[in-house]
Amino acid sequence: MTTRIGIEVSIAVADAVQLCNADVVAAYPITPQTHIVEHLAELVANGELDAEYIPVESEHSAMSACLGSAATGARTFTATSSQGLVLMDEVLFVASGMRLPIVMAVANRALSSPLSIWGDHSDVMSVRDTGWIQIFVENGQQAVDNTICAFRIAEDNRVLLPTMIHLDGFNLTHVIEPIIMPEESEVAKFLPPNKFPLPLNPDKPVAMGSFAAPGIFIEAKWAQEQNMKASKKVIMEVWNEFYKAFGRQYLPVEKYKSDGAKVLILTMGSFSETASVAVDELIDEGKDVGQVRLRLWRPFPFDEFRQAVKDADVLVVLDRAVSVGGPAGPVASEVKSALYNLAKKPKVVSFIAGLGGRDITVKGFKDIITKGIEIARTGSKNEYEIYGVRE
Amino acid sequence: MAKSEGEMTWKDLEIGCIVTEPGSARKYQSGTWRSQRPTYNFNRCIKCGLCSIFCPEGCIGQNKEGNFEADLYYCKGCGICAKECWTKVITMVEEEEK
Numbered sequence: 001m002t003t004r005i006g007i008e009v010s011i012a013v014a015d016a017v018q019l020c021n022a023d024v025v026a027a028y029p030i031t032p033q034t035h036i037v038e039h040l041a042e043l044v045a046n047g048e049l050d051a052e053y054i055p056v057e058s059e060h061s062a063m064s065a066c067l068g069s070a071a072t073g074a075r076t077f078t079a080t081s082s083q084g085l086v087l088m089d090e091v092l093f094v095a096s097g098m099r100l101p102i103v104m105a106v107a108n109r110a111l112s113s114p115l116s117i118w119g120d121h122s123d124v125m126s127v128r129d130t131g132w133i134q135i136f137v138e139n140g141q142q143a144v145d146n147t148i149c150a151f152r153i154a155e156d157n158r159v160l161l162p163t164m165i166h167l168d169g170f171n172l173t174h175v176i177e178p179i180i181m182p183e184e185s186e187v188a189k190f191l192p193p194n195k196f197p198l199p200l201n202p203d204k205p206v207a208m209g210s211f212a213a214p215g216i217f218i219e220a221k222w223a224q225e226q227n228m229k230a231s232k233k234v235i236m237e238v239w240n241e242f243y244k245a246f247g248r249q250y251l252p253v254e255k256y257k258s259d260g261a262k263v264l265i266l267t268m269g270s271f272s273e274t275a276s277v278a279v280d281e282l283i284d285e286g287k288d289v290g291q292v293r294l295r296l297w298r299p300f301p302f303d304e305f306r307q308a309v310k311d312a313d314v315l316v317v318l319d320r321a322v323s324v325g326g327p328a329g330p331v332a333s334e335v336k337s338a339l340y341n342l343a344k345k346p347k348v349v350s351f352i353a354g355l356g357g358r359d360i361t362v363k364g365f366k367d368i369i370t371k372g373i374e375i376a377r378t379g380s381k382n383e384y385e386i387y388g389v390r391e
Numbered sequence: 392m393a394k395s396e397g398e399m400t401w402k403d404l405e406i407g408c409i410v411t412e413p414g415s416a417r418k419y420q421s422g423t424w425r426s427q428r429p430t431y432n433f434n435r436c437i438k439c440g441l442c443s444i445f446c447p448e449g450c451i452g453q454n455k456e457g458n459f460e461a462d463l464y465y466c467k468g469c470g471i472c473a474k475e476c477w478t479k480v481i482t483m484v485e486e487e488e489k
Contacts, residue, residue, distance in 0.1 A: 099407035160406055198409045207410035213419065215396045220408050223401040 002180050009140035010035035010173045012181065013079070013105050013165075016147040018049045019187040023074035023194075026054035026065035031117045032169035033081040033107035040077070059084035063091035063102075070100035070162075071208055073199035075151060078102065081169055082109035082123045089127060095162045096131030097224060098209055101154035101196065102162040104132075105147065108269065108320075109169040110356040118357020119169040121269065121320040124297070125330040131224060133163040133231060134297040136268045140177035143167045145248055148187055153238050155194045159231045166297070168270040170357065182246055190245050232299045252301035253308045254293045257283065261290030263314045264346070265369050268294045268331065271318065271360055278365030289369055294331070302338055309339070315346040316372030319384075320354045328384040347376040350384035358388060421448065425468030427483040433458045435478040442472035442481065 007015075014036050017025070025044070027037035043049040052069075056062045059080050069076040080088060085106055095102055110116040111123055124134070133153060137143045146165050154163040167173060182190075198206055212220050232252065239250040256276050258264055267275045272293045282289045292308045292315075294301075309315050319329020327333050332350030339345040349372040354360045360368075368387050375385065394403060395418070405411055436458045443451035443459050450465035451472060458480075461472065473481035 097407065098409075197406060198411065205413065208407065210408060210410050212408060213396070216399060216404075216408075219399060219401040220404055223404050226401065 002183060002186075004178045004180050006176050007140070007179050007181075008035065008174065008176050009143055009167065009179070010107075011039050012140055012144050012177075012179050013147055013167070014039035014043065015181060016144040017077045017103075018043050019182060019184055020075065020077075020148055020151045020191055021188075022049070022051050022077045022151075024052045024054065024066070024069035024076045025078065026056055026062045026069065026076070027078045028056055028059050028062045028080070028084060030059070030081045030084040032109060032119070032173045033079045033084070033105065035173065036079040036105055036107070059087040060091060063088040063095065066102045066104075067091065067095055067098065067100055067209075070095070070102050070196070071098070071200045073194060073196035075155070075194045076100075076102045077104070079105040079107070081107040082111055082117075085123045086111065086126055089130070092127055092130040092132060092162075094209060097220070099160040099224075099227070100162060101151075101160050101194070103147065103150045103154055103165070104162065105143070105165045105167060107169040107173045108166055114356075116356040117169075119171055119320075120355045120357070121166075121330075122322070122355075124166055125321040125323070127164075128298070128330065131161070131228065132298065133159075133161050133228070133235065134166060135163065136166045136293075136295055136297055137172070138270050138272045138293070140172065140175070140179045141248065142250070143172060144179055144181065145242065145246065146250065148182065148191065149238050149242050149250070151194075152191050152241075153231070153235050155196070156234050156238070157195065157197055159227070159234050160196070161228060161231055166269065171270040186245060190242065228299050232296070232301060235296065235299075250295060251304070252294075252296035253304040254295055255308055256291040256293065258290030258292050258308060258312075260311060262288045262312060263369065263373055264290050264292050264309055264312045264316070265365065265372070266292045266294060266309075266315060266317045266331070266335065268297065268318075269320070271320070271354060274360060274362055275318070275365045278362045278369065281362065282366060282369060287369075300334060300338070305335070305338055306342065309346055310344070312346040314349065314373055314376040316349045316351060316369055318354070318360075318368065319350060319352045322352055322355065326383075332384065349375050349380075351387050352384055353387035360388070364388065420464055421467050422462075422464045425463075425466060425486060427468040427470060427485055428463060429461050429466065429468075429470075429472055429481045430484050431458070431460060432480055432482070435480045437478055439477065442476050445471050445475045447471065
């Protein structure tokens with residue numbers, strides 16, 4: 001019997017890692033991720049989780065220790081945020097290139113400078129091309145569920161890719177939500193043991209992370225790309241299995257009242273729920289609007305995304321990061337690329353808002369959508385609009 | 392690695408490019424990097440082996456006469472052996488020259 005309990009989302013994520021029976025946690029604390037690894041340290045210290053907890057001196061070392069751990073076939077978890085994530089950057093590419101199934105929770109937070117501990121997606125966007133599977137969650141339940149799914153996805157021998165779960169800093173990590181924690185026995189049934197096919201083993205030596213000359217490097221990168229593309233099928237299969245076992249469904253692109261709507265707002269992360277309320281209110285006011293949420297950021301779900309927006313005339317895209325001097329918000333840029341060669345496509349209006357912890361209220365989303373409709377009609381000299389800046 | 396590097400497709404690679412064959416780096420032909428190659432006047436060789444000590448590639452060994460000579464499969468043509476040889480046995484020549 002599973003019951004709904006009131007629990008801080010960070011603690012729930014740590015408990016989910018315990019349910020998955022992780023073998024190694026190597027981590028360094030950083031706000032707003034700290035509670036996740038702090039609670040894992042407690043669980044290990046109290047003997048409630050039989051794992052090796054490696055306290056390291058930096059995030060670069062945390063990810064490096066995770067490489068070694070995952071290479072032995074141990075179930076490996078870490079978590080970080082913002083500056084910690086970019087300090088790991090070098091090693092993130094190594095993890096994906098070496099196909100090591102590490103799971104990492106990322107508490108999304110702005111990058112300095114100016115220094116900010118509050119949430120936005122500039123940290124995510126800076127690691128976009130690291131070759132990790134990247135999943136966005138919108139609430140505590142999704143964070144727990146997808147942490148469990150992430151181990152199964154990452155460790156599936158058809159995938160073997162490190163996986164990030166993006167949860168918004170503070171808006172998710174520090175709130176207490178009603179969450180159904182799955183039973184340990186149910187998780188054990190859902191999540192088979194980690195069987196890395198070629199682990200470090202003194203009886204059968206292998207060399208990992210080796211050099212590739214120009215004659216083989218491009219083949220190695222292409223293998224990685226093919227593998228990432230193919231992972232989408234497995235991700236959907238795992239989510240489907242999860243739905244069958246636990247009754248909660250996840251999809252690469254999730255739709256909210258979007259079928260047939262002429263105006264859509266596209267969101268990622270915890271602000272999606274606020275946007276849904278705005279959509280409800282606009283519908284009540286007689287507007288023809290709906291919402292599309294991108295859950296799977298990498299691999300980008302091209303087919304599902306195109307299908308979800310095919311009947312719309314206007315697609316308003318919310319970005320919580322700036323590509324300084326660039327064409328639009330990073331999500332809007334990708335969305336435009338995904339649509340550009342289609343004969344029939346919605347007009348894309350890029351909005352940047354909610355940087356460094358600035359809230360976007362229901363009224364804010366209504367303003368963004370209303371302005372987006374206007375801009376789609378009249379055009380704009382701007383590559384993107386910024387919402388909420390005092391001028 | 393049944394196939395040579397030039398024949399391998401992306402499908403032939405192990406997961407994450409893991410190397411399962413011990414000593415496979417031995418097959419890597421760094422000699423193709425060379426623009427100059429060493430030539431030898433072994434009449435002058437005193438078999439001191441200094442060239443083999445200085446060779447950064449570690450590709451100089453003794454031939455059956457006991458003279459020190461680079462293995463051109465690996466030699467990158469850096470010329471350090473020619474520079475260090477006391478008795479001027481070694482002359483570097485452009486690869487295009489016969």
